[in-house]
Amino acid sequence: MVLITMAPKTKYDTISEIAKRRGFFWPSFEIYGGMSGFTTYGDLGTKLKRNVENLWKEHFVRRQGFLELEAPVINPERVFEASGHLENFKEYSAECSQCGHSFRADHLIEDKTGLENVEALGGEAIKRMMVENKIKCPRCGGQLNEPELFLTMFKTEIGATGGEVGYLRPETAQAMFLNYKRGYIHNREKLPFALVQSSKVARNEISPRRGMLRLREFTIMELELFFDPEDPACPWYDEVKDSVIRLYTEEMEAQEVKEPKVLTIKEAVDQGLILTEWQGYFMGVSQKFITALGVPEEKQRFRAHLPDERAHYSAQTYDHEAELDTWGWTEVSGCAYRTNFDLSNHMQASGQNMEVLREDGTRFVPHVVEPSYGLDRLTYLAMENNYERNKKRNIFHFPRELAPYQVAVFPLVTKDGIEEKAEEVRDLLLKKGFWVVYDTGGSIGRRYARVDEIGVPLAVAVDYSTRDDDVLTIRDRDSWEQVSLKIKDLPDALESYYKREKDFLNLGEKVVRT
RNA sequence: GCGUUCGUGGUAUAGUGGUAGAAUAUUAGCCUUCCAAGCUAAUGACCCGGGUUCAAAUCCCGGCGGACGCACCA
Numbered sequence: 001m002v003l004i005t006m007a008p009k010t011k012y013d014t015i016s017e018i019a020k021r022r023g024f025f026w027p028s029f030e031i032y033g034g035m036s037g038f039t040t041y042g043d044l045g046t047k048l049k050r051n052v053e054n055l056w057k058e059h060f061v062r063r064q065g066f067l068e069l070e071a072p073v074i075n076p077e078r079v080f081e082a083s084g085h086l087e088n089f090k091e092y093s094a095e096c097s098q099c100g101h102s103f104r105a106d107h108l109i110e111d112k113t114g115l116e117n118v119e120a121l122g123g124e125a126i127k128r129m130m131v132e133n134k135i136k137c138p139r140c141g142g143q144l145n146e147p148e149l150f151l152t153m154f155k156t157e158i159g160a161t162g163g164e165v166g167y168l169r170p171e172t173a174q175a176m177f178l179n180y181k182r183g184y185i186h187n188r189e190k191l192p193f194a195l196v197q198s199s200k201v202a203r204n205e206i207s208p209r210r211g212m213l214r215l216r217e218f219t220i221m222e223l224e225l226f227f228d229p230e231d232p233a234c235p236w237y238d239e240v241k242d243s244v245i246r247l248y249t250e251e252m253e254a255q256e257v258k259e260p261k262v263l264t265i266k267e268a269v270d271q272g273l274i275l276t277e278w279q280g281y282f283m284g285v286s287q288k289f290i291t292a293l294g295v296p297e298e299k300q301r302f303r304a305h306l307p308d309e310r311a312h313y314s315a316q317t318y319d320h321e322a323e324l325d326t327w328g329w330t331e332v333s334g335c336a337y338r339t340n341f342d343l344s345n346h347m348q349a350s351g352q353n354m355e356v357l358r359e360d361g362t363r364f365v366p367h368v369v370e371p372s373y374g375l376d377r378l379t380y381l382a383m384e385n386n387y388e389r390n391k392k393r394n395i396f397h398f399p400r401e402l403a404p405y406q407v408a409v410f411p412l413v414t415k416d417g418i419e420e421k422a423e424e425v426r427d428l429l430l431k432k433g434f435w436v437v438y439d440t441g442g443s444i445g446r447r448y449a450r451v452d453e454i455g456v457p458l459a460v461a462v463d464y465s466t467r468d469d470d471v472l473t474i475r476d477r478d479s480w481e482q483v484s485l486k487i488k489d490l491p492d493a494l495e496s497y498y499k500r501e502k503d504f505l506n507l508g509e510k511v512v513r514t
Numbered sequence: 515g516c517g518u519u520c521g522u523g524g525u526a527u528a529g530u531g532g533u534a535g536a537a538u539a540u541u542a543g544c545c546u547u548c549c550a551a552g553c554u555a556a557u558g559a560c561c562c563g564g565g566u567u568c569a570a571a572u573c574c575c576g577g578c579g580g581a582c583g584c585a586c587c588a
Contacts, residue, residue: 010581021525021539033562033578085588152588170588206515206586214587311588393550412547441541445549452549463547473548480549513548 011325012211015383018394022454024048024383025212037208037216039376044454047404047435049219049379052293053198055401056221056373059289060282064236066194066223067183071175073200074156077165082349083174083342084312085153085167105130154202168202173370176224177342180354180366184226191356191366192227192234192278198375210327212380219375224338225278226366228358234277240284241266246301249273250316253306260301275316275337278369282335286320286371290332293378294385294399299323305334313341322381332381333373340365386455396455397478400498407494408437408451408459412444422462425472425487429460432491452477458497458504460490473511476504483508 020026023042029035041049061068080086109129154168169175176183176195187193198221208214246260247268261273269280283302290300305317313336320333343365347354355363386397400406407429411422419440426438437456439447444461451459459475461482466472470487485493485508496502 013581017525027579030579034580036579152586203587209581209587211580309588313588391549410548415546418547443546443549443551445551447550448548449550461548475548482548511548 011384011387012327014389014394015380015387016211018453019045019383025379037205037214039212039215044404045379048382048398048402048455049375051402051404052378052382053219053221053375055292056198056289056375056378057196058401059285059292060221060223060371061196064194066196066225067186069175069179069183069195069197070199071172071179071197073168073202074158074166075169075174076158077167078349079174079178080153080167082345083177084345085170085174087312109133109135152204152206154204170201170203171372172197172199172201172220172222173224173338173342173372176222177346177368180224180226180343181352184356189356191231192225194223194225196223197221212376213327213330215376221373221375223282223371225282225369227278227369228356228364229340229367230358230364232276232278232367234281237277237281240281240288241269243284243287244297245283245287247273247318248301248303250304250306253304274318276367276369279316279318279335279337282369282371283318283320286333286335290320290322290381292399293382293402294397295322295381296385299385301329303329311336313338315339322385324381324384326384330377330381331374332378333371335369335371338368338370340367342368393449393452395452395477398455398457400457400500403455403457405435405437405451405454405456406458406498407434408439408447408456410438410444410447410459410461411440412461412463414440416464417467418462418464421467425460425462425466425490428487429491429494432495434491434494448475458494474504474507479504481505482511482513484511485509 016025018024022044024045025039025041027034027036028038028040060066077086105126109126112133112135113129153170156166156168157163158166175197179195183193183195184191199219200217201220202217205214205216208216242264244262244264245268246262248257248260252261261268265274265280265284268274269277274280274283287297287300291297299322301321302318303321305311305314305319310317315337317334317336319331320335321329322332324330343354346352347365354365356366357363382398382402383396386399386402388395388397398404409422409426409429411418422438422440426436429436437451437454439450441447448459455477457477459477461473461475463473465484466487471484472487472490473482473484474490474493475482481504483505489508493502493507497504497507
């Protein structure tokens with residue numbers, strides 16, 4: 001008997017089917033066979049992603065008065081020499097000639113010899129030590145091929161002929177460090193302040209996987225907060241210090257503790273589990289932000305990086321993780337304490353002074369705390385967490401800030417002057433600046449279903465009483481309730497709804513259909 | 515990158531060594547006073563390259579892409 005096992009359909013399969021069909025996102029370069037690690041956003045995805053970005057800026061930029069920045073994707077080699085990326089963004093991989101498994105050459109040498117940080121010795125030393133120590137495949141004992149270098153930054157040339165070597169940036173943070181002095185001046189030479197950038201980066205991943213979760217080109221939202229280590233207080237700390245978080249510390253990670261510590265941010269900072277108040281602040285804001293995307297708190301946690309997992313610049317990093325239906329706990333953000341590593345390196349490499357003068361006359365290089373978000377996976381996270389299959393239809397219950405379109409306008413029927421009236425309503429809303437879907441095709445029920453599937457929160461129906469008395473109805477995506485109001489009151493009603501000054505049932509008179 | 519597996523209209527699929535069938539969606543018309551109703555018609559597909567064969571979407575090889583496992587994810 002042959003047992004045929006079909007891979008079960010995952011939530012990711014469902015979401016990506018809708019995404020392709022309705023135009024949220026799909027694989028890039030499809031007509032030429034595709035290329036993994038790249039994704040293309042359609043109309044709905046572009047708008048959704050933009051709204052996620054704006055919501056992030058509401059949480060992390062606007063209220064604090066932090067400064068935005070937009071810098072080049074292509075950077076000259078010197079930047080990454082100074083940042084340590086050229087040294088750290090590569091690895092030597094040795095493949096077994098018998099079983100085909102590949103291993104990190106430097107780790108094999110470390111295991112055999114007990115040496116540490118073999119990677120830093122360079123490629124030639126690694127190749128030599130592989131031979132000298134007669135290192136075999138740890139899996140099958142077979143002969144290992146000579147280690148190959150993988151540089152996971154994209155390399156290019158600046159200038160037409162024999163130009164300078166350039167790299168596509170793998171993070172945006174370096175731009176904040178390069179432009180730190182200008183930011184400092186623009187902030188009227190006061191600390192603390194932050195430089196924020198939301199834009200594209202590229203990493204030449206060896207094998208990108210999992211749809212939107214690991215891309216070769218993606219949008220990153222990063223914030224570099226500069227502060228005086230002797231004056232480490234965060235002025236907004238009180239807003240988050242009592243927030244309860246689920247925490248896995250470095251020690252718990254090392255001991256593989258299963259259950260998280262559940263405690264307030266203040267407790268975690270006071271106990272030294274989180275090194276700085278600023279990290280605590282950003283972790284608290286982070287939890288509010290991810291919750292605002294529609295992810296419940298019990299599906300969020302913070303997990304410390306172990307030293308060997310940590311980036312070369314980091315003294316402490318907490319990942320903010322969210323639980324996905326298909327892939328389990330997934331990093332959505334990293335909050336790293338970068339100390340003065342980057343500014344010091346750039347100061348040394350460029351010869352530019354990055355120091356700040358204290359009132360008492362002492363000088364210091366500011367320390368940095370960096371929360372960093374992958375916007376593409378947040379966009380997917382928002383889709384997965386707001387998706388529902390109900391009454392044989394797909395619904396995205398996007399929070400109103402995220403919805404790609406804000407309101408749909410439907411004529412109940414396309415005769416008796418109803419359609420003309422509906423066009424008037426549509427034009428009014430467009431004039432007032434709303435993102436409007438207008439649809440006349442099929443039954444009204446089908447049109448409700450169509451906009452449910454793209455997460456439009458409100459739908460306006462124009463019927464005979466609209467034609468005769470200017471009274472229309474708004475239907476709520478989530479409850480299917482309806483309220484009625486006059487056309488002239490519609491723009492203000494929608495505006496207060498989208499500012500969260502009013503909830504749906506306060507927009508008009510509740511309609512009861514018998 | 516290695517291993518397993520898969521690749522048919524926009525989407526999700528059926529199927530056979532003799533170029534494909536239904537669904538859904540879309541478009542047009544009819545109908546229609548609130549949750550994917552109905553009727554009529556139309557549009558639309560075998561991932562790419564090579565091989566075997568009288569004949570390949572089907573078999574074989576390679577590539578590309580996806581999923582899963584290993585490795586990797588600074």
